[in-house]
Amino acid sequence: MDVIETDVVIVGAGGAGLRAAIAVAETDPSLNVALTSKVYPMRSHTVAAEGGAAAVIKDNDSLENHFNDTVTGGDWLCDQDAVDLFINEAPKELTRMEHWGCPWSREPGGHVAVRPFGGMKVERTWYAADKTGFHMLHTLFQTSLKYPSIKRFDEYYATDLLVEDGRCQGIAAIELRSGQMRAFAAKAVIIATGGAGRIFPFTTNGGINTGDGAVMAYRAGVPLKDMEFVQYHPTGLPGTGILITEGARGEGGVLINNEGYRYLQDYGLGPPDPWPRKKAMELGPRDRLSQAFWHEERAGKTVATPHGQAVHLDLRHLGEKKINERLPMVRELAHSYMGVDPVFEPIPVRPVVHYMMGGIHTDIDAATPLAGLFAAGECACVSINGANRLGSNSLTEILVFGGRAGRGAVEHVRSGGKDVDRSAVEVQAGEAQKRITALFQKPDGTETVVGLRKEMNEIMESGAGIYRSKESLEETCKTIGDLRRRYADVRLEDKSNVFNTDLVQVLELGSMLDAAHVLAHSALNREESRGSHQRLDKTERDDDSYLKHTLAHYAGEDDPRLEYLDVKITKSPPGERVYGGAAS
């Protein structure tokens, strides 16, 4: 077994992983960083984020506004100490991105421009046209090339955390080019592997978003927090799930049903002004908008498309010039993938799974309960997103908490502690290797990746989607439980070593099933409706019982063990979420 010795190993090289790597390199250039990812950094899904990143920079705004929008948007499930820290560091992190060359869109005088997003009292979203995630990812990746202490291991699929004596001391990962297992020995590990949207059938997430890193931590005994909270983005393209940014509504786009009616006014979000009013109508929060679609669909007021029901996102009144300048990618995507030119026709859209509020349980320093293990970005849950993430907070989150994870890892390495137990690393990585070898050697299983994945996708959408009930969740838990058992019999058809994507998909399916399992059980156990978690049988928020985070612990073949942790409330007691005219 090859053992690669380093100081900090990072799993995932998207926005959070790259930011963490740079933070380590800047804080202590003498420490070696192994930056691993199952894809090349610029393929990471940060690349697909469109609309922008929130941070207070304008005189008409305040940190208090950002705090309140975030906490209200999260339906009071956010930890308020974390939100405070986040909003304070946000402008610094985005400024740093500016210094690193991020091509932020500008006002005529040269200042960074901002646009409004859903659920915001004042516009504060920095943007680079409608390719903000793409520009941030490439800026971070290119900047990371400056630091000789960052060594990349591209296309390494991490399978296991190596844990000895209560501390994390590395990972085992398969080098896809050779199919060989490698051990990475390090005093600190940072997981930054993004979301798990692929457990659902319709998602804005790329094929790589399978929850591997979060599940790797979960299996090593680290709890997953608040996994029942799944954000449906209200405007994805039917069929492909391709994201049409909230920026399109921030610029003035409106949503209409099959009668040409701006239906959001019927869901407490009015008045339907002809201009974009903050926190109202199309600029309401994502959970409310997706839920309104669900009701419209049941009332028969949606539009049939070859890929299911949709509503219309109308941008025509913005005019060609503004669409080209502010929303060029939206025009291109709608044109290519729907055959619709938004300058002349409305775009059919529907809610699609977009973001996991839940993830690896961390504190405000991005540290997990496992010594030496840190996590940041979508795979983590600090929590600043609560029960429903405010649009454009996630791009900022990867910077703030990616940076903190990197600095935390440096501190952990420097604070001494025991040296890495090299022999334990080798033994454990050897065991990881044996589990992979067993997949190759076992007689052909009866289950297929495709069959199990399809069943998982279907039950997650029907049983744990925008609206849930005790009944639907019980069925989901049972089905996912069955699928996990059947997974033991999954067939690996490709028995070769070099770039074996069949093997990767088998392993990814295992991660997705565990993530889905936690999600369903956490949702079943939360007998209230809050933010993105809406129960038809428990329609009210219940602060007496559930102003708490769910913590799910791995229990092998059994159902996860759930416990609860109080939400940290520092200055904003739970109140009513007010949107529409009353909010502005």
Place this chain on the structure above:
Amino acid sequence: MTEPTLQVEILRYRPETDQDPAFQTYTVPYRDDWVVLDALNHIKDNIDRTLSYRWSCHMAVCGSCGMMINGEPKLSCHAFLRDYYPNKIRVEPLNNFPIERDLVTVTDDFMEKLESVKPYVIPKQERAVDEGPHLQTPAQLNTFKQYTMCINCLLCYAACPQYGLTPDFVGPAALALAHRYNLDTRDAGREQRQEIAASNEGVWDCTFVGECSQVCPKSVDPAAAIQQTKIASTIDWYKALLNPWGKR
């Protein structure tokens, strides 16, 4: 009526068992809103689990899925079956790169070249975060904006005849990125980048065929970047000649 179908001919190569790459033909359902990537995923899911290729976003921004499609470098997530139907589609790995397996190429060379042009802001003076963002007008941004749009999909390297003949050539995407930083008002690193960009393996290797700009899915126009760099380098050269002791 039976469902319409389409034939896809894919260059397969598994280094552990195959002596040489060879074509294998698959029949897939034809749907007018499918892209070639959808056809590959159909094959992977339903016909042949051993087919390997890279993909992720399915929206032409992650840059993973560049391939030769009927001889032209394209993103397979952005090449629609309807543009080929009812004819057979031939899919091969990107030209000018070694094949790692099937449609997966070895791209180490590109990654090294990208790094060699120092594609990051090299400021005249470090600016503290407290000093806030720089001012940069929309006009200043527009001078380099198009060169920031590169998704590193490598279609331009696959199209470039010079890169095929002279593997040392730094190549279109990396040179365009160097130019992008040179033009950025926040940057002062042009001289450092010129060591590579203005070298023999840099812009002077380009014979201005312009294929790179033709195939670019993001309209980056690397050929223009290379031409502009040549002009700037020529001016440097004359300045140095006319005023050898002066500051460039």
